[in-house]
Amino acid sequence: MNYAFLSNGITSALESQGSIDWFPVPRFDSQSIFTKILDSEKGGYFSVKPIEYNKIQEEYIGYSLILKTTFKKNDLKSMVIDFLPISLPAIIRLYDTELPLEVNILPVFNYGLINAGTEIVKxxxxxxxxxxxxxxxxxxxxxxxxxxxxxxxxxPGKGYLYLLYSKDLRYGLFSQKGFVYSRPYEAFSKLIALSEKELSRAKRIRKMERFKDIYYRSISVLLGLLYRPSGGIIASPTTSLPEIIGMERNWDYRYVWIRDASYATEALIKANLLTQARRSLDFIISVIDPSSKSFDHPFYTIDGTPPPAEENLDWLSGFKNSKPVRVGNAAYLQIQMDIEGAFMHTLHEYYKETQDDEYINSNYWAIEAIATWVKSYWREPSTDIWEERGVTRHYVHTKVMSWVALDRAYKLAEALGYKKEAEEWKSVANEIKEDIMRHGIVEGSFVRYYGGDEIDSALLTLPLYDFVDANDKIFLNTLKRIESELKIEDGLYLRYKKDFLGSVVHPFALVTPWMARVYIRLNKVEDAIRLLEKLDKCSNSLKLLGEHIDQKNCEARGNFPHSFPHAGIILSIIELEEKLNAENITTNK
Structure with a gap:
């Protein structure tokens, strides 16, 4: 997946070798006008490149999401800088060229279905x-x-191409209002300044120079997935990029999954980007329903409204002929019981980092709503983190996340002086833990679900959430099984072996940082470093990762880039740095 990710926190684009092949407008989850990534013939694209060249280099400017592409032919070169200006559904392409450039542009509305009427103007x-x-x-x-x-x-010379989407062309670039829109070179400077300012607040990685690039790139990806008007963090900017080429595991991830957004928010908290993290927390809190299940849906649109139904775009051939192409996501029908825990853990991490009593007190109603729901319904079966369709069970990871929800709720209540609620929620958390220890262990190992004997990689999170110590004998037996049964190559692991669609083929990228974080807790620092080096190696040339990894060539599979592995990388590197710093202090003493 040799694509660059461009974003301005409103919408996004994917670009490769001078061609923009994905661009939904006016926002992340809108219909796309450049859709070549999902159909090379019908999809539409926006290409700028020399008529002739023999070398090409793509790189981001610093850790921004501004792409610089340099083309060369002998001693002549062309430079094209591409970015999405702040707050506009637009693409600006600055050029400085010694070679003639050819521009090919084919906008096609509604995911390649509706051809455009055209008019050449001054x-x-x-x-x-x-x-x-x-x-x-x-x-x-x-x-x-x-x-x-x-x-x-x-x-040859200098100039720019400025492409702007307008819901109503009467207010577009060529209208009498046109002068109010971004001026290209000024927009470039403003975006550079904003990117540098945001990243300057992130924690500096002192000892981990070898992972510095992928660390900051991962932060820029998460910031690029944050929808600025609402604070919601989407899982990925794409739809229907397949988990397996030619197969039907193709989903739309351009929504705010409570679980994914909680992981991403935790990473931002740990990276010291507290303003952005708090905006994400505000978004998640805004969709909590205090009168029923805390989160009525597993995910929401980027403005917090209920998600759309899933439908197939039959006119598109799909990425490398991988059909169907889907928009919307039928997982909105699922009842996922783990997501309350994912959010509560992140809220607790925010409190640990900030000691912001006022914020927690003002949102205590949300804590009560979640704790009340989990206390009443934790015994029910549900779908789990992997969102298998049509399958509900008593998943161990899901039960653990119910424990997490009440464990963090009681700790927050205790910190704020709500002793009665704290005691009640702690008691139920203990009850859940006893239930897991009674029903979720088979032959000395945690298992994927009650009554089964298979495992899944989500069990790696048990020590990450302090449900058990990493050195716990039962967990070590579980770890050994994951290492032997789900390992597909050094540093790469499956999430599980099979599901409702059949056998799983490719490693799940998030599992590698999960495993690295476990190794850090086990003092196996070199093993953790080796895993992160593998993930770094399997990122593309711009340090981007998708949901899955093709173990044969390290190419990304699934939607791209994905918040899961990038959040995992941030947390792993910070924990690794803290571990090494602690060891260094001990040694110096």
Missing amino acids: DGVIYRNPLSKEGIELLVYGNYEIISPYKLIIK
């Missing part, structure tokens, strides 16, 4: 959706020639 081209007032405008500055609405030739 300084550019307008592409209209014939079924609405929306459209795309391309403003061109420099020395150029418009060959057709779909092709331009740019002559």
Whole structure:
């Protein structure tokens, strides 16, 4: 998956070798106008590259999500800088070229279904959706020639291409209101400054120079997945990039999963990005229902509304002919009992980091709502972290997360002086733990679900949530099974062996940082470093990771980039640094 991820916290784009092949507008979960990544013929794209070149280099500018692509032919070169300006559903492409550039642009509305009407105007081209007032405008500055609405030739020199989506073209770039929109070079400077300012607040990695690049890249990815108007963090900016090429494991992840967002928020807390973390917490709290299940849905749209139903886009062939292409996600029908625990753990981590009594007190109603729900319903079966469709069981990881929800609730209540609630919730947490220890262990090992004997990698989280110590004998037996049964290659592990769709093929990227964090707790620091080196190696040239990894070539599989592995990397590297610093202090003493 040799794509760059561009984002401005409103929407995103994926680009490779000068071609933007994915661009939903006006926001992350909208219909896309460039969809080539899901259909090479019908999808539409926006390509800028020299007519002739023999070398290409892609790199981000610093740790921003601004991409610089350099093309070379002999001693001549072209440089194109691509970014999404702050707060606009737009793409700006600055160029400085010694070679003639060819621009090919094919916007197609509604995921490649509706062809655009075109109009060449002074300084550019307008592409209209014939079924609405929306459209795309391309403003061109420099020395150029418009060959057709779909092709331009740019002559050597400097300039830019400015593409803006408007829901109503009467207020677009070429309207009387056009002067209010970002000026390209100023927009570039503002985005650079914002990126540097945000990242400057992140914890500095002192000893871990070897992981510095993927650490900061992971932070930039999480910030790029945060929808700025609401604070919600989406799981991934794409839909239907397949877990397995040619198969049907293709899902839409452009929503705020409570679990995924909680993991990402924990990583931001640990990285000292507390303002962004608090905005994410605010979003999650805003969707809590105090009168029923705390989270009515496993995920929400980026503005906090209920998620859309799942449907197939039959006119698209899919990534490398992997059908179906789906939008929406039927997992919204599931009742997932682990997500309350994921959120409560993150809220507790925020409190540990900030000691912000006022914030916790003002949201105590949310803690009560979650604790009340979990206390009443933890005995029920549910789907689990892996979201198998049509399957409900008493999953051990899910039960543990119910324990986490009440354990963190009682600790927060205790810290704020709510002794009665604290005692009640602690008592039920102990009851849940006893139930897990009675029903969730087979032959000295934790198992995936009650009554079964198989395992899954989510069991690695038990010591990460302090349910058991990493040195606990039962957990060590579980770890040994995961290492032998789910390991597919050094440093890469399956999440489980099979599910409702059959056998699993590729490693799940999050498992590697989970395992690294376990090794850190076991004082197996070199093993943890080895795992992180493997994950670093399996990221693409820009340090990006998808949900899965193809063990044959380290190429990303599934939606890309994904918050899970990048959040896991941040937490692993911080814990590794803390471990090494502690050892260094001990040694110096």
